[in-house]
Amino acid sequence: MTPTFVFATDLSADNRAGFARALRLAYAQHAQLDILHVLDPYLPRRLLRELEQAVNEDIATTLTDIREDYALEAPKTVIQTVMGEPHVEVVRKAHEQKAELIVLGMHRKRGQKELLAGTTFMRILRCAPCPVVIVQRVPTQPWQHILVPVDSFLTVRQTLSEALRRFPEAKITLLHAWTLPGEVELGSEVYYARWREQEVARLQALLSSEVERIVQDKDGALDIELVLESGTPSEVVQGYIKQHTPDVVMIGSRGQPYHSSQLTQTLLSEPHCDLILCRAW
Incomplete structure (x- = not known):
């Protein structure tokens, strides 16, 4: 059909x-x-x-x-x-x-x-x-670099699957903005820096494992990059867009109404590239 x-x-x-x-x-x-x-x-x-x-x-x-x-x-x-x-x-x-x-x-x-x-x-x-x-x-050319902000396993599963299905030849960057409690108060302490490093590594391992499960049945060589950066989602995503100029940002959400998230409103009010909005389920 x-x-x-x-x-x-x-x-x-x-x-x-x-x-x-x-x-x-x-x-x-x-x-x-x-x-x-x-x-x-x-x-x-x-x-x-x-x-x-x-x-x-x-x-x-x-x-x-x-x-x-x-x-x-x-x-x-x-x-x-x-x-x-x-x-x-x-x-x-x-x-x-x-x-x-x-x-x-x-x-x-x-x-x-x-x-x-x-x-x-x-x-x-x-x-x-x-x-x-x-x-x-x-649209002078097909989309070649797709940015997917990641805020939960549910959204990454649905949005990445959608990106792979529609644009299997594009480079896909999964971008997760992370924050940890105590950063302002304890960020300069040696023991806190060690704990922060361990927590970020644990988060990266969890996200990497989820991505591997999503792509395990996909054919061909996939160009997928996982990036973790400290900061709020809006700051991190806007900073990445300005520095790397992806062709399109695919945004997933945990539910309706997905347009109400601060990140989505920021990208819609200050568009630097094309957007695709997807529900997470």
Whole structure:
């Protein structure tokens, strides 16, 4: 059965990078791409028919332009316009098609974390039944370096499995931010330094063992790196992104709503690369 990806477009210029990445992902993973635009249902009916035709023509033209601009092959595509609440219709489409991915262009509230909560963008993230790809960069090439922040065994198991399934040839860095009690008060003490070293080594062994269990039945040579750094998740992940410039960050969560974590909100408000948000179960 052919998988389906859903790309939701608002027809803005900000959506072009998302449109191009959706095409690249769908073609590479042999998926059908359903391109969806949601119309305002409160517009006069005499305008809706004309507007629907104009929107479909605009999407088809944009599709051709983007394929030519980025030299992209064409997956099977379906263009559809519907009326309703944008986040409801996008999520409904994903459910109806049993979509494996929803692809969105980056939102317009960059640098304004406090304004994200009630946006259509965040409502889609909260309700999505599948991973959501959020595109920030122009997709000139496939993703080659994927960063996976690790906060629990459950999230690393699901998110790493998803990354290996979809991007088996990419380099994957698992990044865990650790903190230990007493660091401020006792960090300069020799006995504390020894204890800290032992605890970090124990944590690394536990995470390494979990990763080995996940990849034991995978074929081929996998490029997976496990990195542990001291600090809060937001500080560690942002620092790593600025220093190593991964192509995409895959974020898992222990439950819903996954968009509420401080790390996720930080990455959404200050995007330095593409993001994929996944539920842990």
